[in-house]
Amino acid sequence: MIRSFLKAIITSQYLAFVLRIFVGSFFLYASMSKIPYPAQFAEAVANYRLVPYWLLNVGAVLLPWIEFVSGLFLIMGFMSRASVILIGLMLIMFDVMVLINMYWGAPITCGCYDTVGEPIGWRKITENAVMLIFVVQIYFFDRFLIFRRGGLTDPARIKVASSAARR
Amino acid sequence: MTLSDREDILNILARSAVFRDLPKDTLDAATSVVRTLVVPPRTIIFREGDPGDSLYIINKGKVRIFRKDSSGMEIDLATLGPGNTFGEMALLSGETRSASVEVLEEAHLMVLAKNDFDRILRDFPDTAKIFFREMRRRLLTDEKRLEVEAVEAYRASRVSWFDFVVVVGVSMLLAMIFNYSNPNGIPLFPQLPERGRIPVISSEVALEEVQHDDALVVDAMPDNFYKKGHIRGAVNMPLGIFDIVYTMTFADENKERKIIVYGGTISKHYDMELADKLLMRGFKNVSILEGGLEAWEKKGYPVEEKAKS
Structure with a gap:
């Protein structure tokens, strides 16, 4: 009883929709504080000492915009699968970068939302991990209010196989 | 029922997919027992799980056959129009309705009750064969559809590279334009001070x-x-x-x-x-x-x- 109730919630398309809005707006918010000040963001990324010199500025200019576009597309439900995968990859990347720097004991701040920022730590790792769980839920169960999910055919047209017992 | 009504019904039955191959006497028998029914749009005629008590033939209008999946989402199975029949499955199998039916456009229906349907089957045993043939045809159509859907579902489960290219491409374009026009913009590939100049x-x-x-x-x-x-x-x-x-x-x-x-x-x-x-x-x-x-x-x-x- 409780198990089936939990299952219904976890696999719910409405939950996926709520999470979609949440994760999407989170990324929009995160991107908007970085987009206007690429130099500061580049500095924050440089502090992680993981991105090679020649890639730093391109990354600092491009990454916030990928956050912005995939966040927006996710909320709109446009190419939402590709967007949610990109967001998932970014979350994994952030977590790996933070973990490595925690291992090094680097005295740096996150650079996630603004240049002052919170120091990196387990809190940040956990936040990203939870967000990653949301992303997985969205990837598998998001069906509600989708404009174009992605893939080669439009899944809205796909009717679940009904076999002979259709009437 | 006037004579012309009878004629009409007979004509409609004779045109419908299931009844058209039935012999004249069966049609006559059916004609005398069907009821006509006009149903306004958005009406649910029956729901999945209801007992199967009659068969419907569409004269005019459109209906939608659908089912709800475990998460409560409605899945359209088919849209039927004039000449199509629905509801015979439950009558033949004796089980409950396997799907729900909703009227999309005002539907003029002819209803054949279960008792009458059973009587026709008993009195004209050949009718059963025709129904079986119709069932088989549907089964084959469904199988074909199943195949197509399986391929489509497989494709949809993959994410195409095209989508990634679009998302990243749009981001790149916006990033370049914005960085170019932003007073705080930065050079994408900064020049390093010359090596060798400094010991x-x-x-x-x-x-x-x-x-x-x-x-x-x-x-x-x-x-x-x-x-x-x-x-x-x-x-x-x-x-x-x-x-x-x-x-x-x-x-x-x-x-x-x-x-x-x-x-x-x-x-x-x-x-x-x-x-x-x-x-x-x-x-x-x-x-x-x-x-x-x-x-x-x-x-x-x-x-x-x-x-x-």
Whole structure:
């Protein structure tokens, strides 16, 4: 009883929709504080000492915009699968970068939302991990209010196989 | 029922997919027992799980056959129009309705009750064969559809590269345009100060110079790194606040004094950039410490950790 109730919630398309809005707006918010000040963001990324010199500025200019576009597309439900995968990859990347720097004991701040920022730590790792769980839920169960999910055919047209017992 | 009504019904039955192959006497028998029914749009005629009590033939209008999946989402199975029949499945199998039916456009229906249907089957046993044939045809259509859907579902489960290209492409385009027009924009590929313009010295030489020639060691890393650890006696001069630090502590410095700059990472060559700036301010004896703090520490030379700012 409780198990089936939990299952219904976890696999719910409405939950996926709520999470979609949440994760999407989170990324929009995160991107908007970085987009206007690429130099500061580049500095924050440089502090992680993981991105090679020649890639730093391109990354600092491009990454916030990928956050912005995939966040927006996710909320709109446009190419939402590709967007949610990109967001998932970014979350994994952030977590790996933070973990490595925690291992090094680097005295740096996150650079996630603004240049002052919170120091990196387990809190940040956990936040990203939870967000990653949301992303997985969205990837598998998001069906509600989708404009174009992605893939080669439009899944809205796909009717679940009904076999002979259709009437 | 007037004679012309009977004619009409007979004609409609004779045109419908299931009844058209039935012999004339069966049709006659059916004609005398069907009821006509007009149903307004958005009406549910029956729901999945209801007992199957009658068969419907559509004369006019449209209906939608659908089912709800476990999560409550409605899945359309078919849209039926004039000439189509629905509801015979439950009558033949004796089980409950396997799907729900909703009227889309005002539907003129003919209803054949279960008793009458059973009686026709009993009185005209050949009718059963025709129904079986119809069932088989549907089964084959469904199988074909199943195949197509399986392929489509497989394709949809994959994400196409095209989508990634679009998302990343749109981001790139916006990023370039915005960076170009943003007053705070940054060069995408910054120029490194020329290598070779600034002499590079090893830790040993640097130590020598610090001890004997009164060389000044400058840490170019951001101050949080400096605070964590730096060469003993080094002055911190982060690039971000170069001008402030310069005016406060460097302006009166002898331009001939030996200066050793260190501090660079994979992401930023702070040391080279700082050395370059110092050269431009007129300092003549600027050099860069090879390997930076790491090489220095490895040699066991003096460092300060967690110094007070």
